Every structure is written in C-alpha cells, then in structure tokens.
Amino acid sequence: MHPFRSHTCGALRSSDVGTSVRISGWVHRKRDHGNLLFVDLRDHYGITQCVIESEAEIFRQLETIRSESVLRIDGRVVAREPETVNPNLPTGEVEIRIEDMEVLSAAAELPMPVFGEHDYPEDIRLRYRFLDLRREQLHRNIVMRSKIISSLRRRMVDQGFVEFQTPILTASSPEGARDFLVPSRMHPGKFYALPQAPQQFKQLIMVAGFDRYFQIAPCFRDEDARADRSPGEFYQLDIEMSFVEQEDVFRAVEPVLRGVFEEFGPAEGREVAPGPFPRIPFAEAMLKYGSDKPDLRNPIEIADVTEAFRGSGFGIFAKAIEAGSVVRAIPAPGAAASHARSFFDKMNDWARQEGWPGLGYIQMVDGGGKGPIAKNLDDARIAQIREAAGLKDGDGVFFACDKPLKAAKLAGLARTRVGEDLDLIEQGIYRFCWIVDFPMYEYDEIEKQVVFSHNPFSMPQGGLEALQSKDPLDILAYQYDIVCNGVELSSGAIRNHRPDIMLEAFRIAGYGAEEVEARFGGMLNAFRYGAPPHGGIAPGVDRIVMLILDQPNIREVILFPMNQQAQDLMMQAPSEVHAKQLRELHIRTVMPEAKKPG
Numbered sequence: 001m002h003p004f005r006s007h008t009c010g011a012l013r014s015s016d017v018g019t020s021v022r023i024s025g026w027v028h029r030k031r032d033h034g035n036l037l038f039v040d041l042r043d044h045y046g047i048t049q050c051v052i053e054s055e056a057e058i059f060r061q062l063e064t065i066r067s068e069s070v071l072r073i074d075g076r077v078v079a080r081e082p083e084t085v086n087p088n089l090p091t092g093e094v095e096i097r098i099e100d101m102e103v104l105s106a107a108a109e110l111p112m113p114v115f116g117e118h119d120y121p122e123d124i125r126l127r128y129r130f131l132d133l134r135r136e137q138l139h140r141n142i143v144m145r146s147k148i149i150s151s152l153r154r155r156m157v158d159q160g161f162v163e164f165q166t167p168i169l170t171a172s173s174p175e176g177a178r179d180f181l182v183p184s185r186m187h188p189g190k191f192y193a194l195p196q197a198p199q200q201f202k203q204l205i206m207v208a209g210f211d212r213y214f215q216i217a218p219c220f221r222d223e224d225a226r227a228d229r230s231p232g233e234f235y236q237l238d239i240e241m242s243f244v245e246q247e248d249v250f251r252a253v254e255p256v257l258r259g260v261f262e263e264f265g266p267a268e269g270r271e272v273a274p275g276p277f278p279r280i281p282f283a284e285a286m287l288k289y290g291s292d293k294p295d296l297r298n299p300i301e302i303a304d305v306t307e308a309f310r311g312s313g314f315g316i317f318a319k320a321i322e323a324g325s326v327v328r329a330i331p332a333p334g335a336a337a338s339h340a341r342s343f344f345d346k347m348n349d350w351a352r353q354e355g356w357p358g359l360g361y362i363q364m365v366d367g368g369g370k371g372p373i374a375k376n377l378d379d380a381r382i383a384q385i386r387e388a389a390g391l392k393d394g395d396g397v398f399f400a401c402d403k404p405l406k407a408a409k410l411a412g413l414a415r416t417r418v419g420e421d422l423d424l425i426e427q428g429i430y431r432f433c434w435i436v437d438f439p440m441y442e443y444d445e446i447e448k449q450v451v452f453s454h455n456p457f458s459m460p461q462g463g464l465e466a467l468q469s470k471d472p473l474d475i476l477a478y479q480y481d482i483v484c485n486g487v488e489l490s491s492g493a494i495r496n497h498r499p500d501i502m503l504e505a506f507r508i509a510g511y512g513a514e515e516v517e518a519r520f521g522g523m524l525n526a527f528r529y530g531a532p533p534h535g536g537i538a539p540g541v542d543r544i545v546m547l548i549l550d551q552p553n554i555r556e557v558i559l560f561p562m563n564q565q566a567q568d569l570m571m572q573a574p575s576e577v578h579a580k581q582l583r584e585l586h587i588r589t590v591m592p593e594a595k596k597p598g
Contacts, residue, residue, distance in 0.1 A: 004072055004104075010046020014093045016077045021096065023048055024072045024104065026134065027065060029115045037062055039098070041073060044139075048091045050075065052098040062101060068114055068134070070105040073098055122555075127569040129560055141557050144264065145545045149216055151263055152237055152541070155256045161212040161239070166201035168194060168218070171522075178222035180232075188586040194220035197538060199457075200523055202240040203495055206534040207526045212252075213240045216541060222566075227553050228487060228543055231566035236490075237544075240536035246478050246494055249535050250277075250434060257482065257489070257539065261430050264548045273431045277482070281437040286405075290328070290412020292438075295486030296431035298419035302411045303389040305329040305399070314376040317360075317401045328411035329389040330398040332418045336363035336370075337394030343421070344371070347398060350417060356410050360399040364391050373399070416486075430484055430547070437461075438479040441472040441508065452509050454479050457523075458493035459535075460505060467504045482539060484547055492537025499527050 004024040012021065025043035032038075037059060039050045050073050052059055065071070075096040086092030111127075112120050114134045125132045132138055153163070172179045172193040179193040195201075197219045205213045217238040225231040237256075241249060254277055261272045278296070285292050288301045306326045309317040317327055335343060344361045351359040362369040362377075362385070369382040377385075389397055398418070400410040419425050440460050442453035450472045458477040460466050466475050478494035496502045502524065506516045517524060545557040555561040562568050582589065 008045035009041050009043040009048045010090055012048055012077055012091050012094050012096075014079060017079050017094060019077050020074070020099075021077055022072065022074045023050075023096070024070065026114075027067050027069050027071060027107075029067060030062075030065075032063065039071075039073075041071060042134075046090055049080075049086070049089075049095040050098050051095050056098070058098070058101050061103075062098070065103065066107045066109065068107040068110060068131070069103060070107075072102040072104055074100040122563060123569060126555075126561070126563055129570050133559070138556065141545075141549055141551065142559055144549060145557050148260060148264060148545050148548060149541060151260045152256065152544075153216065155259055156214045156237070156239075159212070159252060159256070161214040162210065163215055164205060164210070164213055165215060166195070166198040166205075166217065170195050170201075180220045180222055183585040183587055185585050196221050197236070198238050202238060202536060203457075203523065203534065204526055206240055206242045207529070207531045211242045213536075214238060217538070225562070225564045225566065228546065230542060230554050230558055231562050231564070235541040236538040237541055238536070238538045239492075240534060242532040242534045244494070244533065244535050246436070246480065246535065249480075249492060249494070249537060250279075253482070253492075253537055253539070254432075257432065257484075257544075260544070261484075261548060265430060268548060268550055270428050270430055270550075273429055277432040277434050279434045279436050282435055282439065283437070285435050286408045287328075290330075290400075290408045290410070290415055291486075292435050292481065293483050293486055293488045294433065294435075295416065295419075295425070296433055297426035297429060297485055298415060299424055299426075300331055300333070300415045300419055301390070302408075302415055303329045303331075305385050305388050308377075308381045308384040308388065309401075312377055312381055314360075314373055317399070320401050325402050326404050326407050328400045328407045329385060330359075330400065330411050330414045330418060331389050331391055332361075332396035332398060332422060333424070334394055335396035335418075335422060336365055339396070344396060344398075347414070347417065347421075351410065351414065354413065356400075359410075359414060360401070362397050362399075364393055364395045364397065367393065432482065432484045435481040435483060436479075437476045438481075439473065440475040440477040440505070443473060449510055450508060455491070455493050456506065456509065457496055457502070459496045460501070464498075464501045464504060467501065467508060472508050478535070480537070482537070487543055487547055489543055489547075490537050490539035492535065494533070494535035497527055497531040497533055499524050502527070 001022055006022045009023050009025045023041055025041040028040040028042035028047055030037065030039050035054045037052050039062065040047050041050055052062060073096060075098045077094050078097050080093060080095055110131065112124050112131060114131055117135060117137055133142065169182060169192040172181065172191065173196055177196055179196065182192040182194065184190045184192060198215065198217050202213055215238045217236055218233055219236055220233050223229065223231060239253065241252060258272055265271055282292055285294055287304060290302055304326065306321055309327050310321050312318050321327065348359050360373045362371045362374045364386065368379060374382060385397065391397055398414055400407045400414060402410065438454045440453065441450045444451045454477060458479045461476045461478060462470065480492055481488055482490045496505060503513050503516055542554050542557060546554050549557060551557055560568065560570065567573065
C-alpha cells in the first residue's frame with residue numbers, strides 16, 4: 001500500500017464497504033461520545049468520517065491530538081447506520097473503523113479555527129493565510145478561480161488566439177499609476193519597472209506580425225486598495241487583435257465572457273441576461289444612469305428636466321441653471337404611494353451626509369405633485385417633469401442640480417440608493433453592457449487646458465481629419481468598457497497605429513513632437529515600419545472571479561493578498577534589506593522626516 005493513502009478523503013463510497021484503506025489529511029474536528037471517538041479527516045478533495053472505540057489501544061493517543069494535525073489513518077470501510085447517513089457529504093454513507101494511525105505532523109494551538117466559517121479580523125486571517133485557505137468557502141473560491149481561468153484560456157485558444165508571455169522587467173511608464181521600480185545592479189542609478197500592463201508589448205506583438213494574442217497577465221501598480229482592487233498586483237485577460245474594427249473586438253470577446261459566466265453562474269444561482277450585450281454611448285450612460293459603470297439590474301433611468309425648472313418659481317434651481325447647472329430627475333417608482341414622507345427626508349439626509357447640498361423631491365399624487373418644490377411649480381411644469389421622467393401617480397422623484405458631471409454623479413448615487421431601498425435591484429442575473437464613444441478629450445479646469453480624458457493611444461473617430469477640423473471636446477474615440485452589474489471589468493480601444501495621427505492627438509493635449517518622441521519613441525518608431533490597424537481589451541480576472549462567486553471583497557478570491565496598506569503580513573513584506581544588498585545596488589535610503597508634535 002502507498003505510504004500515505006490508497007484513497008483521498010473525498011473518494012470513498014458505499015461500493016468500498018468491506019475494503020481496507022489508508023487515508024491521510026488534517027483533523028477537521030473531533031467528537032467524543034464517551035465510548036466512541038469520531039474524527040473527521042479532511043484533505044483537498046473532501047472529508048471522511050473515521051471512528052474508534054474507547055477500548056482500542058490508540059484511543060487515548062487520538063483523544064489528545066489537536067485539530068489541524070496531519071494524520072495517516074488505516075482502517076476498514078463500513079456502512080453507516082441509516083439514521084447517521086450524512087447527505088451533505090459525498091462520503092456520507094460510509095465511515096472508516098480506525099485500526100492504525102500515525103501522526104505525520106502535530107499542530108500547535110490554533111490562532112484561528114478552521115472548522116466553521118466564523119468571521120475573524122483581517123490581520124489574523126492574512127497573517128495565518130495558510131490556515132485561512134483551509135476553510136471550506138475560501139478553499140472553494142481558489143479552486144473555482146483556477147477553473148475559471150482554465151475556461152477563459154480554453155475559450156481564447158478555441159477562437160484562434162495564441163498565448164504569449166511579455167516581459168516583467170521593463171521600462172518605467174510615464175503615464176498611468178505609480179510604477180514599482182526595480183534597481184539594476186549592473187547599471188548603477190538605473191531602474192527597471194514592473195509592468196502596469198503589457199500595453200506597449202502587446203501592440204508591438206501586432207506590429208511584429210502576430211495576429212491574435214492573449215495572456216493571463218500579471219500587472220503591477222502602486223495603488224491604494226479598494227474592495228474590488230488589490231493593492232500592488234492583479235491579473236487580467238490581456239487581448240490584442242490585428243486588422244480589426246471595434247465590432248470585431250466585441251464579437252471576439254463577448255462569447256468568451258458570456259460563456260464563462262454561463263458556465264459557472266448557474267452553480268452560484270445566477271444566469272446571464274439573453275441577447276448581445278447592449279451598446280450604450282458614454283453620454284447616454286452618464287445621462288440615464290449617472291455613471292459610465294451602470295448596473296442594468298436597476299430599472300431606474302435618470303431624466304434631464306432642466307427645461308422644466310428654467311425660469312421657474314423654484315429660485316434655487318432656476319438661478320443655478322442660469323449659471324450653467326443642469327437638473328437630473330431620479331424616479332422612485334411607487335414611493336409616494338407606499339412610503340411615508342420620512343423616506344424622502346431620509347434620502348435628503350443621506351445626500352447631505354455624503355457631502356452634497358441635498359436632494360429635492362416631489363411626490364406625484366392626484367395628477368399633480370406635492371412637496372416643497374411642487375409648491376413653486378405650475379401644473380404645466382409638473383406635467384413636463386412627469387412626461388420626461390416617465391412618472392405616474394404614486395411615484396416619487398428626486399432631483400440633483402449642479403454642473404453636468406457633478407449632477408450626474410449625485411444622480412447616479414441616488415439611483416443606486418433608491419433602487420436598493422425600494423428593493424428594485426434584479427437578483428440572480430448578470431447584466432452586461434458595452435460603454436462606447438468615450439470623449440477623446442476633456443477640459444481640465446485646474447490646468448486650464450484640453451487633456452486626454454481616457455486613453456491617449458486610442459484612435460480618434462474620424463482620424464486625422466477630425467483632429468484637424470473639430471472642436472477637441474466634440475471628438476469621440478474608439479474606446480470601450482465592459483460593465484457587469486455595475487462593475488467595470490475592462491477597458492479597451494482601437495489603437496492609434498499611425499504616427500502622424502498620434503503626433504497630432506498629443507499636440508492638441510499640449511505635448512510637442514519632441515516630448516512625444518522622448519516619451520514614446522519606441523512605439524512611434526515601430527509604427528514607422530508598418531503597423532496594422534489593431535485593437536484590444538483586458539478584462540480583469542480577479543473581478544471576473546469576484547463577480548461569479550458573488551464575493552464582497554477581492555481578497556476572497558486571491559490566494560495570498562496584501563492588506564489595505566499593501567503589506568504581506570504572512571511573509572512580512574515589504575521588509576528592510578541588508579546594507580550589503582543596498583551597496584550592490586548602489587542605493588542609499590532616505591527616510592522621511594518624523595512629523596514634529598503639534
């Protein structure tokens with residue numbers, strides 16, 4: 001027999017009754033029934049119940065063994081009594097009568113239990129991540145992550161994409177987030193950077209003549225943590241294609257994402273909405289949903305009601321409109337009929353707590369409106385609001401009045417809050433959409449100049465002619481995002497592959513030709529030797545897994561995550577290094593000055 005196991009802890013069935021077996025694993029839990037001791041032994045594959053009688057020679061030894069010790073158990077498989085069968089375990093019809101046992105590794109007293117899914121402080125869970133990963137839900141999450149990545153990889157290969165690996169040590173990027181820098185021992189005073197994304201390399205792969213590239217790519221950014229973003233590093237499904245337009249990218253990517261969510265979603269109790277992913281222009285998304293990451297499970301649509309308030313008796317809004325503000329209406333279906341005034345007042349209080357001036361509202365009743373705002377509007381204006389926002393008697397409506405971007409943000413937040421409070425959010429479904437037609441430029445009020453609004457390397461719609469003839473703020477780009485249930489999974493674009501268009505695009509944003517050559521000379525030089533039209537996208541793997549498994553925090557789907565301060569508590573990184581290592585790298589550390597008290 002094998003020195004450790006003839007079967008895994010998830011393999012035994014009623015067909016194995018009567019056979020002698022050997023299993024090895026961790027002591028999941030023990031139950032002492034006086035004359036009988038039950039030991040649940042666990043490994044990666046499952047749990048098997050083992051039992052020994054008090055008269056047995058090794059009973060006392062088993063009694064003293066702590067949970068999470070690693071044992072080898074020999075014994076005979078027997079059928080459980082009908083009343084003791086556990087239908088929740090694949091091995092629940094059988095148990096092992098223990099005949100021999102060996103302690104392969106004794107466990108010390110545990111800093112946190114593995115049995116059960118109790119909440120424990122983050123610092124304990126991360127410091128003892130190897131214990132945390134033994135817990136059922138987290139262990140399952142990580143296994144599912146592997147299966148989801150395998151499915152993504154298989155689907156990409158089936159569509160004719162080829163996987164390549166791009167460099168990890170590369171040049172520092174002058175754009176985007178902060179780089180992680182790596183000092184060069186052989187070139188004193190110079191540094192490599194860990195890639196924020198394989199962006200330039202994947203475009204160069206297209207220039208090199210390969211046609212369809214993908215990679216499950218590690219990316220490194222010195223950013224703060226969020227619930228949906230891990231500090232330091234993350235993985236993305238990096239994709240690039242040659243000789244394509246925007247719709248070609250959509251047709252290639254949509255079946256991959258739809259397929260993986262359809263494959264794993266039903267096991268989590270969710271399905272994918274039918275039909276192709278809706279295409280929503282950026283301007284429409286900001287108007288209707290107050291966000292370029294709309295959650296389409298929420299049926300509420302925001303409406304523009306600026307004209308209904310222009311020159312009205314509601315002076316606060318009327319004066320703001322003359323100064324350039326707009327008014328957005330956020331419907332609250334049925335709220336006037338089913339909720340007391342306190343609901344509306346609480347929404348107003350919520351807005352103030354979030355740092356906004358407040359949310360005005362009207363309750364739609366008896367063919368008209370009621371509330372402080374309604375008193376200052378005539379019937380025709382209230383009817384105009386009803387029509388624009390699709391309101392009926394019994395509905396409520398809230399208002400956000402500010403400059404367009406700020407009004408959109410407040411309206412979007414209020415839309416989410418109202419949808420949640422009125423229980424309108426559709427459950428058990430994934431609703432995807434493409435956000436398209438992003439503006440190429442925006443006006444920076446602080447710098448008082450036109451700047452890129454999204455990705456500077458995207459192809460402007462209309463090409464060089466649009467750059468030379470249009471107002472920069474009217475130019476749209478071939479840029480697109482994939483959004484699912486209000487979570488941005490990816491950004492992508494058709495790339496600007498022509499040096500003349502790129503130089504003009506950067507000139508509009510205030511970059512001279514010499515500066516562009518200095519910063520992006522490698523890419524520009526490659527494009528001068530024949531570059532195909534190309535485009536791509538890079539859905540975030542961590543977010544895909546997080547959404548499929550319905551986890552509230554991205555740390556629940558990553559093997560060894562850092563904490564909110566970008567520290568690995570288990571490996572104690574980042575850490576100081578020896579002076580000898582610093583000398584080899586020609587580095588001297590300069591610590592920040594301590595803050596003076598007071």
